[in-house]
Amino acid sequence: MTASTISKKKSYVSAGVFALLLSAGYLRMSLDLPMGALDEPGAGLFPILVSAIMAFASLATIWEGIKAPSTDAIEIPSGSDRARLIKLILLLSAYFVALPWFGYSLSSFFFSAALIRLLSKSSWVQCALYAAIMTAVVYGVFIYLLKVPMPSMALGF
Amino acid sequence: MDAINGFLYGLDVALTFNNLLAALAGALAGTLIGVLPGLGPTAGIAMILPLSYSLDPTSGLIMMAGMFYGAMYGGSTTAILVNMPGESASVITCIDGYKLTKKGRAGAVLTIVAAGSFVGGVLSVVGVMLFAPALAQLGLLFGPAEFFALTAGGLLLFSRISGGTLAAGIFPMAIGLMLSTVGQELVTGQDRFTFGISDLTLGVELVALVVGLYGITEIMSVVTNLQTQVKPLPVRLREMFPTREEWKRSVAPYGRGTALGFIFGLLPGPSSTMASFASYRLEKGVSKHKEELGEGAIEGVAGPETANNAAATSSMVPLLALGIPFGSVTALMLAAMMVHGVQPGPMMITQHPEVFWGVIASMLIGNAMLLILNVPLISLWVSLLRVPNHIFLPIILMVATIGCYSVRNSMVDVYMLLLVAFVGYCLTKLNFQLAPMVVGVVLGPLIEKHLREGLFMSLGDISVFYTSPLAIGIWALVLLVLLLGPIQYLLSKAFGMKFKKIIPESSE
Numbered sequence: 001m002t003a004s005t006i007s008k009k010k011s012y013v014s015a016g017v018f019a020l021l022l023s024a025g026y027l028r029m030s031l032d033l034p035m036g037a038l039d040e041p042g043a044g045l046f047p048i049l050v051s052a053i054m055a056f057a058s059l060a061t062i063w064e065g066i067k068a069p070s071t072d073a074i075e076i077p078s079g080s081d082r083a084r085l086i087k088l089i090l091l092l093s094a095y096f097v098a099l100p101w102f103g104y105s106l107s108s109f110f111f112s113a114a115l116i117r118l119l120s121k122s123s124w125v126q127c128a129l130y131a132a133i134m135t136a137v138v139y140g141v142f143i144y145l146l147k148v149p150m151p152s153m154a155l156g157f
Numbered sequence: 158m159d160a161i162n163g164f165l166y167g168l169d170v171a172l173t174f175n176n177l178l179a180a181l182a183g184a185l186a187g188t189l190i191g192v193l194p195g196l197g198p199t200a201g202i203a204m205i206l207p208l209s210y211s212l213d214p215t216s217g218l219i220m221m222a223g224m225f226y227g228a229m230y231g232g233s234t235t236a237i238l239v240n241m242p243g244e245s246a247s248v249i250t251c252i253d254g255y256k257l258t259k260k261g262r263a264g265a266v267l268t269i270v271a272a273g274s275f276v277g278g279v280l281s282v283v284g285v286m287l288f289a290p291a292l293a294q295l296g297l298l299f300g301p302a303e304f305f306a307l308t309a310g311g312l313l314l315f316s317r318i319s320g321g322t323l324a325a326g327i328f329p330m331a332i333g334l335m336l337s338t339v340g341q342e343l344v345t346g347q348d349r350f351t352f353g354i355s356d357l358t359l360g361v362e363l364v365a366l367v368v369g370l371y372g373i374t375e376i377m378s379v380v381t382n383l384q385t386q387v388k389p390l391p392v393r394l395r396e397m398f399p400t401r402e403e404w405k406r407s408v409a410p411y412g413r414g415t416a417l418g419f420i421f422g423l424l425p426g427p428s429s430t431m432a433s434f435a436s437y438r439l440e441k442g443v444s445k446h447k448e449e450l451g452e453g454a455i456e457g458v459a460g461p462e463t464a465n466n467a468a469a470t471s472s473m474v475p476l477l478a479l480g481i482p483f484g485s486v487t488a489l490m491l492a493a494m495m496v497h498g499v500q501p502g503p504m505m506i507t508q509h510p511e512v513f514w515g516v517i518a519s520m521l522i523g524n525a526m527l528l529i530l531n532v533p534l535i536s537l538w539v540s541l542l543r544v545p546n547h548i549f550l551p552i553i554l555m556v557a558t559i560g561c562y563s564v565r566n567s568m569v570d571v572y573m574l575l576l577v578a579f580v581g582y583c584l585t586k587l588n589f590q591l592a593p594m595v596v597g598v599v600l601g602p603l604i605e606k607h608l609r610e611g612l613f614m615s616l617g618d619i620s621v622f623y624t625s626p627l628a629i630g631i632w633a634l635v636l637l638v639l640l641l642g643p644i645q646y647l648l649s650k651a652f653g654m655k656f657k658k659i660i661p662e663s664s665e
Contacts, residue, residue, distance in 0.1 A: 011587060012324070019328065026335060026350075033349060038617030043347035046605040050334045057331040061324040074586055077381040085381050089579070092373075092554070096571050099558070108558075112551035119383060119547035130548065138555045146208065148563045 005073035012065025016058045023054035087118050104143065104150035108135045160286050163506075167514030171522050176219050176515065179212065180523040181530075183220035187227020188531060192235055192538045196553060197244045198228035199485045199595070200372035203364050204560040206493055214497035215512050218490060219519040225486050226469045226520070229429060230274045230527055233462050234538050237266050238389040246429035246465035249437045253450065253457030260453055262403075264396030264535070269407050269455060270462045271531050273414065277467035278524035280415045281422065285474055285517055288423075289506075292478035296503030299479075301611035302621050306628040307481055308604045310635035311425045315483060316593035317639055318426035325589045332580075333597020334604075336361045343602065344609065356569035363492045365561045365570040366598060367485070369577030370591050372557050376550055377582050389542050392535055403455050406446065410460030413439055418467025423474055425483040427592060432468035433461035470520055476501055477513055481600075485592045488599035 030051055036042025077085055095111040113131035116122055122130070142148045170176060190201030202224050209217030232244035237254035250270075257266045299307070316326035339350045340360030351357040399407075414436045421432035440460045441450050450457045473490075475481050480502030482488040494501050499509050506513045531538070561574050581591055615621035622628060648654045 015328075015583075015587060016324075019331075022335075023331075029350060033347065034345070038612055038619070039615075040617075041609045041612050043342040043345055043349060046601075046608065047338045047349065050331070050338060050601075053327070054331040054335060057324065057328040061328050064322055064324045074588075076586060081381040081383075084383065085377055088377065088380050089575070092575050095554075095558070096568070096575060099562075099571065100568055104559075108555050112555065115551045115554070116547045119380065119550060120545065122547070131551070134548075134552055134555070138552065138559070142556070142559050148207075148559055149566055150559060150562060151568075 004078040005075055007070065008068045008072035008074050009065050009070055011074050012061050012068060016060075016062030016065060019058035019061065020055060023051045023058055026054065027051035084118060088115070091115055091118065100151045105135055105139055108138065160290055163290065163510065163514045164286050164518055166510065167516075167518030168521075170215060170511050170515030171219065171519040175213075175216050176519060177522065179216040179220040180223045180519045181526055183223020184227040184523045184526045185530070186220075187224035187229075188231035188234075188527070188538065189227075189541070190224065191228035191231020191233075191244060191247075192541055193549060193553075197371055197375065198225055198232075199489065199592075200368050200370075200375065200557075201228060202486055202489050203367035204372065204557055206364050206489060207560050207563045209493055210496055210564075214494060214499045214509070215515040217493055217497065218512060218516050219523070221486075221490050221493060222473065222516055222520055223523040223526075226274070226278055226466055226523065227527060229462075229466045229469045230271065230531060231538065233270050233274075233458075234267065234535075235542060237270065237458070238263055238392070238539060239542060244429075245427065246433050246468075247462075248430070249433050249461045250458055252437075253452075253454050256451075256453030257455070257458065261396075262453075263390070264392045264394075265399040265403055266455070266458055267392065267535055268397050268532055269399050269403060269459050271528050273407065273411050273459045273463035274466040275524050275528040276411045277415045277418055277463035277465075278470050278527075279521055281419050281467040281470035282517060282520045282524070284419045285471055285477075285520070288471075289474045289478045289513075289517070292474060293503045293506045296479045298627065299503065300625070301607045301614060302625045302628045303631065305604065305607035305611055305622060306631040306635075307479060308600050308607060310631055311475075311481055311483060312593070312596060312600045312604070314635055314638055315425040315596055316590070317642075318424075318431075319590040319592050320427070321588055321590055325587075326593050329584060329589050329591060330593035330597045333594035334601045336366070336594075337598045337601025338605075343606070354569060356565070356567045359565065361598060362561070362564055362567070362570045362573065363489065363595075363598060364564050365573045366577055367489060367595055368557045368561055369574040370581040370594065371485075372553065373574060373578030374581035374585060374591070376553065377578065378585070379546060379550065383546060389539050392539050394533065394536070397532055397535065399455075406455050407459035410436070410440055410444070410456045411463045413443070414460040414463030415467045418464035419471045421464070422468035422471030428468040428472050428484060429465040432464040436460040436464035466524075470524075473516065473520070477505060477516065479503065480505070481603075482596065485595040488596050491599055 030044050030047035033044030033047060034042035035044045091111060091114055095107055098107040109131050112134050113127045116127040116130050117124065143150055190196045190198060202221050209220055228244060229246060232242055232247040233250050236242040236247040236250040237258055240251050240255040242248045242251055254266055312330060316330040319326050339357055341358050342349055348358060417436050417439060418432040421428045437457060437460060440456045441447050444456045446454050446456060472484055472487055475483050476487045476490060480500065482491045491501060499512055558571060561570050564570065584591060611621050
């Protein structure tokens with residue numbers, strides 16, 4: 001694996017600040033919910049407590065970031081490993097967007113063919129063959145036998 | 158119904174054709190999940206959660222329990238054969254397991270592990286059988302204040318014990334609690350944080366959350382480490398027989414591992430992982446062959462593997478008796494029970510005895526199935542390890558998508574899968590724990606319910622939460638465990654005392 005590093009200090013502080021802003025936004029929305037009274041608490045009470053917990057967790061993260069030695073680093077993938085990860089995320093996004101439009105079988109076929117190609121040195125023909133078999137097996141077991149309802153296009157596929 | 162009669166009744170339930178089939182399917186699927194990298198027990202169980210909805214509650218839970226301890230067994234196979242733990246509870250098994258494999262004892266070690274998992278599982282079932290009804294009796298004394306202390310305190314403890322720093326536990330826990338408030342609130346029907354998306358009215362779907370967090374996140378890691386796939390050597394049936402010496406040396410670690418595992422399973426936290434690490438530590442301290450540990454000693458495999466299976470079994474006690482999950486897998490089981498309208502807790506033993514005793518009895522049968530099937534099937538599991546990543550990863554992703562969509566026929570849940578996976582990947586990179594987020598999502602509504610019930614019943618008097626002796630006892634225990642770290646720190650600073658961690662930092 002090829003990896004590069006980012007500073008732990010910076011990552012923790014950034015994550016903490018982001019979460020602190022998130023908890024502030026969450027608190028703002030919680031205040032719009034009915035509070036009720038102590039003997040009949042409303043829907044807003046628990047979210048307010050949760051926003052306080054989130055704020056505390058964010059501050060703890062920032063504190064740990066500040067206290068972390070500047071030499072501490074977090075490994076992140078780089079080079080071809082990072083490219084593969086990004087391609088996986090893009091493929092998954094395309095697959096999920098395509099599902100309601102093209103139906104389960106067609107989307108799954110193209111998705112798995114592209115993923116096999118990404119993860120191996122197989123030719124496109126081999127990828128298509130593997131993908132067709134996999135999609136058919138998964139379709140047969142889950143959609144045909146177990147009757148799991150999935151989005152379908154024309155002819156029920 | 159006393160424990161013996163309850164267990165006999167449970168056997169009647171578990172021995173029906175459907176339930177036997179559910180136990181077998183669960184044990185086999187669990188082993189498969191444990192063996193395959195990219196899928197741990199939590200993600201695997203989440204993926205079959207929708208399937209369990211179509212079964213009756215008893216069969217569904219029997220299947221899920223079977224998967225849990227099946228995955229514990231399967232995880233050790235990869236640890237022993239290719240030095241890669243299938244799940245975190247098998248991390249410690251790699252040390253001696255893989256060294257024994259290099260000495261040509263792989264088959265024998267796998268048999269010792271299968272037998273140990275059986276012993277740990279079965280003896281733990283006896284403990285569950287005796288302990289769970291007693292705890293349920295105690296649970297009948299609990300009111301909202303005590304349940305609030307148990308759920309909120311348990312979650313707090315869980316997030317601290319899960320490993321890593323303070324932020325590593327409570328940060329994901331807070332995200333989990335936030336996510337638990339999304340959707341229609343149960344008392345007044347008020348929509349919260351749905352942003353006008355009708356699919357979110359029912360809340361964040363647990364299957365999407367867990368499969369995204371554990372399954373897709375792990376697949377992202379596998380994809381970035383593609384070249385590290387190690388192929389195991391074949392294991393033949395005739396190599397599966399341990400020597401008399403190996404059996405003899407495994408008996409005491411079996412006993413010690415079972416006792417430790419059972420105790421750890423009752424506590425909040427990653428009980429199976431902690432049990433296997435604690436067992437290894439214990440073997441290093443008391444074993445007659447302690448000098449060999451780390452160099453390929455059978456005790457280093459027999460003890461931890463027995464302990465993790467015993468812990469997986471006894472972790473059902475707090476779930477069945479009090480309705481409180483102390484881990485991500487039991488949290489999923491709680492969710493499944495609630496979908497079926499079964500409310501786990503002290504009343505379950507009287508309201509749903511078939512589920513309570515059926516699940517307990519099925520664990521005995523499932524463990525026996527694992528032992529009978531897994532030893533002869535070992536070559537099948539080994540051959541699965543040779544399936545290249547580019548074949549099984551697309552299949553897992555397709556099945557994960559089906560599992561996620563099928564719960565509510567919602568594309569929002571599928572989109573959430575990717576979003577959650579991205580968050581999970583970032584949190585993993587920051588060394589944060591994922592389990593507190595899942596347990597937070599499941600326990601959040603229960604904490605809110607007990608909090609509001611307590612306030613409502615006491616007419617707004619908040620002292621109700623800290624005046625009941627039981628609640629005080631629970632909070633004192635929580636506080637004691639939470640303060641253990643700072644106390645140890647102060648003692649080591651003041652008197653130079655040294656303390657060992659159960660799970661070393663490097664393994665967390």
